[in-house]
Amino acid sequence: VPARAGRRPLSRDRVLAAAVDLADAEGLEAVTMRRLAAALGVEAMSLYHHLPGKDALLDGLLDTVVAEMGTAVAARSGEAADWREALRLRCLSAREVMLRHPWVPGLMNARTTVPAGLPRHYDAILATLVEDGGFSYHLAHRALHALGTMALGFVQEPFAAGAGAADDAGTDAEVAAAMAADLPHLAAMVAAESHAGDEQVLGWCDSQAEFEFTLGLLLDGLAAAHAAETPAG
Amino acid sequence: VPARAGRRPLSRDRVLAAAVDLADAEGLEAVTMRRLAAALGVEAMSLYHHLPGKDALLDGLLDTVVAEMGTAVAARSGEAADWREALRLRCLSAREVMLRHPWVPGLMNARTTVPAGLPRHYDAILATLVEDGGFSYHLAHRALHALGTMALGFVQEPFAAGAGAADDAGTDAEVAAAMAADLPHLAAMVAAESHAGDEQVLGWCDSQAEFEFTLGLLLDGLAAAHAAETPAG
DNA sequence: ACCTGAACACCGTTCAAGT
DNA sequence: ACCTGAACACCGTTCAAGT
Numbered sequence: 001v002p003a004r005a006g007r008r009p010l011s012r013d014r015v016l017a018a019a020v021d022l023a024d025a026e027g028l029e030a031v032t033m034r035r036l037a038a039a040l041g042v043e044a045m046s047l048y049h050h051l052p053g054k055d056a057l058l059d060g061l062l063d064t065v066v067a068e069m070g071t072a073v074a075a076r077s078g079e080a081a082d083w084r085e086a087l088r089l090r091c092l093s094a095r096e097v098m099l100r101h102p103w104v105p106g107l108m109n110a111r112t113t114v115p116a117g118l119p120r121h122y123d124a125i126l127a128t129l130v131e132d133g134g135f136s137y138h139l140a141h142r143a144l145h146a147l148g149t150m151a152l153g154f155v156q157e158p159f160a161a162g163a164g165a166a167d168d169a170g171t172d173a174e175v176a177a178a179m180a181a182d183l184p185h186l187a188a189m190v191a192a193e194s195h196a197g198d199e200q201v202l203g204w205c206d207s208q209a210e211f212e213f214t215l216g217l218l219l220d221g222l223a224a225a226h227a228a229e230t231p232a233g
Numbered sequence: 234v235p236a237r238a239g240r241r242p243l244s245r246d247r248v249l250a251a252a253v254d255l256a257d258a259e260g261l262e263a264v265t266m267r268r269l270a271a272a273l274g275v276e277a278m279s280l281y282h283h284l285p286g287k288d289a290l291l292d293g294l295l296d297t298v299v300a301e302m303g304t305a306v307a308a309r310s311g312e313a314a315d316w317r318e319a320l321r322l323r324c325l326s327a328r329e330v331m332l333r334h335p336w337v338p339g340l341m342n343a344r345t346t347v348p349a350g351l352p353r354h355y356d357a358i359l360a361t362l363v364e365d366g367g368f369s370y371h372l373a374h375r376a377l378h379a380l381g382t383m384a385l386g387f388v389q390e391p392f393a394a395g396a397g398a399a400d401d402a403g404t405d406a407e408v409a410a411a412m413a414a415d416l417p418h419l420a421a422m423v424a425a426e427s428h429a430g431d432e433q434v435l436g437w438c439d440s441q442a443e444f445e446f447t448l449g450l451l452l453d454g455l456a457a458a459h460a461a462e463t464p465a466g
Numbered sequence: 467a468c469c470t471g472a473a474c475a476c477c478g479t480t481c482a483a484g485t
Numbered sequence: 486a487c488c489t490g491a492a493c494a495c496c497g498t499t500c501a502a503g504t
Contacts, residue, residue, distance in 0.1 A: 009487085033478060044478085046488050054478060084452050091448050109339050135459055143455050150448055214451075215324050215383055217458075219317050221450030222376050226368055242468080266497060277497085279469050287497060 010042060012050045016060045020101070023061065028103040031057070059113055065104050066117040069097045073124075083133030087125065091150045119183050126185035137192040140185075145210040146217055243275060245283045249293045253334070256294065261336040264290070292346055298337050299350040302330045306357075316366035320358065324383045352416050359418035370425040373418075378443035379450055 018040050023031050033054060037044040051057050072093040080086035098104055108115075122144060129140040180187040251273050256264050266287060270277040284290050305326040313319035331337055341348075355377060362373040413420040 032476090034476085043489055045480095045490085048479080049487060084456060088448060088452060092445075095444060106339055106342050133459065134463065136462060139455075139458055139462055142458075146451055146455065150444070150451065211328060211383070212325075215321060217454030218379055218383065218447075218450055219321060220457075221454050222372075222379065223317060224453075225372055225375075225450075226366065229369060229372055230367065265495090267495085276470055278471085278499095281498080282468055 010040065010046060010050055012060070015040065015047060015050050015057070016064050019057060019061055020064055023103045024101060028107060031061075033057075058107060058111060059115070062104070062107060062111065062115040063117060065097065065101055066115045066121070069094055070117060070121070072097050073121075083128050083135075086128045086132065087147065090125070090128075091147065094150070119179075119186060123183040123186045126189055130185055130188075137185075137189045141189055141193055142210060142213050144189075145205075145207075146214040243273065243279060243283055245293070248273065248280060248283050248290070249297050252290060252294055253297055256336045257334060261340060264294075266290075291340060291344060292348070295337070295341060295344065295348040296350060298330065298334055299348045299354070302327055303350060303354070305330050306354075316361050316368075319361045319365065320380065323358070323361075324380065327383070352412075352419060356416040356419045359422055363418055363421075370418075370422045374422055374426055375443060375446050378438075378440075379447040 015036070019031050019036055022036055022039055033047055034044040036057075037047055040047075047057070051060060073090050076089045076093055077086065080089050125144060125147070126137075126140050129135040129143055130137065135143065176187070248269070252264050252269055255269055255272055266280055267277040269290075270280055280290070284293060306323050309322045309326055310319065313322055358377060358380070359370075359373050362368040362376055363370065368376065409420070
């Protein structure tokens, strides 16, 4: 239970920062409107002036951590010489953030909404693959699924709900235009993959095919590692 | 809300089966002592005669699903010609079970205890790798971590707590002996890896090293797939 | 032995009231 | 505008009581 600082007025950011600290220290189940308020030296009902409710608090927790992951990735992005090293550093940075906040993966797949900053991470990974690595959007799409768990520290299907713009969503065309501007590679990938075939499950992702692709990568890699350890066998 | 069947007396298995149905139909947050009791046509307090409490109910849910995964894997295990196909079929079977019970991964890493049947799955995977594939225990250990997510449908560090024998645990030596009898490959792997080096983090697993190994497999595989799609580039 | 009702301590949230 | 207290509907669980 952290000591409450001064008497600054409450704000959304201050509430979320205190909630992250509370979850880190005592686990997510300790993040209760009443206990969080007590940690801030305030009554539970005061929190409702800065967040609409518990659900918004949980979504805000994930937004906060996704933003932290962005700064962690940016801090080391200069070291990378090629796409492979860039992705490796990104995954290691994501892992460090998750080790600081072990409650994040569980919360992530409990929520149905997509954290606000997440599509930007997907777009950045695609940029590395397509621009630096010269990947096709098709293979980059598969890479995104294969690396998803490790690049972000949790399993998350992109585009499960309305990723990207949410509150100020206008017509579909406006949303698509906004996405193309902010998330150019994500938009290009969706466009490329949507016209590729008609057999998609679950919207335009064939999650069974993605699963089998990732599984094949791992099994091929293990077979190669095995061949290397027993050249004669 | 399923119609309650007959008037058979309650039992642990009947309670757990109803809880799985309730979680499948309405989500894990609907699995409440009061609502589960209502689905069984009984008062909430009656459940305490068959399960010690909510925690035991949640652990029982996972035990039930892990057992279901065992039968799903066994149903297709005859088709496999080699270790690679055996593991592939196992992962596909695990995935099918998880698609039936999408609340399992979230519950799994919320719990601290290890489901009763889980070590047996690890032992079976090791048996495939070591006996059929001729893997060393060292590489089999890494393969277990690399495939963990896909082979079981969730991320789970083995041996986080007291895996294997739990209630009737005697001395450490007795536990080790029981493990060697029931889970021979798991016991052999722990023995082999424990003497290999002194730099282990988190008990005898160096989870950072396992993470980097898996990451390398995926990046190597993506590089190879990229080389295959652009032979000239 | 198995099931029950009332009660306790907690939770998220609403609402009318304070300043 | 920001914060509060009382209240409501829910939760897991204890306990004494029923059969």
